[in-house]
Amino acid sequence: GEQVEQLPSILRVQEGSSASINCSYEDSASNYFPWYKQEPGENPKLIIDIRSNMERKQIQELIVLLDKKAKRFSLHITDTQPGDSAMYFCAASGPSGSWQLIFGSGTQLTVMP
Amino acid sequence: EAAVTQSPRNKVTVTGGNVTLSCRQTNSHNYMYWYRQDTGHGLRLIHYSYGAGNLQIGDVPDGYKATRTTQEDFFLLLELASPSQTSLYFCASSGDWGTSAETLYFGSGTRLTVL
Numbered sequence: 343g344e345q346v347e348q349l350p351s352i353l354r355v356q357e358g359s360s361a362s363i364n365c366s367y368e369d370s371a372s373n374y375f376p377w378y379k380q381e382p383g384e385n386p387k388l389i390i391d392i393r394s395n396m397e398r399k400q401i402q403e404l405i406v407l408l409d410k411k412a413k414r415f416s417l418h419i420t421d422t423q424p425g426d427s428a429m430y431f432c433a434a435s436g437p438s439g440s441w442q443l444i445f446g447s448g449t450q451l452t453v454m455p
Numbered sequence: 456e457a458a459v460t461q462s463p464r465n466k467v468t469v470t471g472g473n474v475t476l477s478c479r480q481t482n483s484h485n486y487m488y489w490y491r492q493d494t495g496h497g498l499r500l501i502h503y504s505y506g507a508g509n510l511q512i513g514d515v516p517d518g519y520k521a522t523r524t525t526q527e528d529f530f531l532l533l534e535l536a537s538p539s540q541t542s543l544y545f546c547a548s549s550g551d552w553g554t555s556a557e558t559l560y561f562g563s564g565t566r567l568t569v570l
Contacts, residue, residue: 385561
């Protein structure tokens with residue numbers, strides 16, 4: 343089936359710096375790209391998403407970029423705080439006509455004080 | 456916030472055992488999903504459904520059956536559990552696709568251990 347590759351798997355940054363997570367997808371028909379955050383012992387929760395008719399979206403300190411030609415999208419967290427420490431998953435909508443998300447393998451982000 | 460309730464929270468069984476994981480959503484969502492979460496693999500889709508009686512096969516269906524009895528209830532069945540099915544299982548629901556309602560709302564998860 344379709345794959346979504348996510349890198350890096352582990353990311354450690356200093357508080358106040360930026361963190362970037364990159365994902366790539368295979369199906370050019372994918373048109374919806376959400377990001378989920380999972381805190382320890384919790385379930386994943388949507389933090390931001392972008393659709394294929396956009397190239398950039400920002401919600402507060404979260405920025406998502408989408409390059410449809412390259413089939414890549416990325417999450418950038420500016421001015422990171424310890425509360426940003428969590429597992430982050432990117433996802434892409436599945437094959438055309440299916441109603442599913444294909445998730446990346448996750449990035450464990452640690453923000454060091 | 457949308458409500459998805461899973462039970463049990465933890466389950467231990469032996470190889471060859473029979474396990475049923477339950478999920479109920481009260482969001483009036485049409486779509487429901489079963490994922491498993493394993494380190495290094497992220498969230499992998501097992502089965503999903505659009506409405507009562509509907510079942511779609513996901514990416515890792517082997518060894519799993521699922522049944523959607525009502526709009527609210529979605530069950531995952533392991534009839535001959537194996538140690539490779541030891542994992543954290545999440546149920547999720549979502550609104551209709553293409554309507555800006557595709558957000559997945561996850562339950563709290565069921566940790567299954569197969570000895």
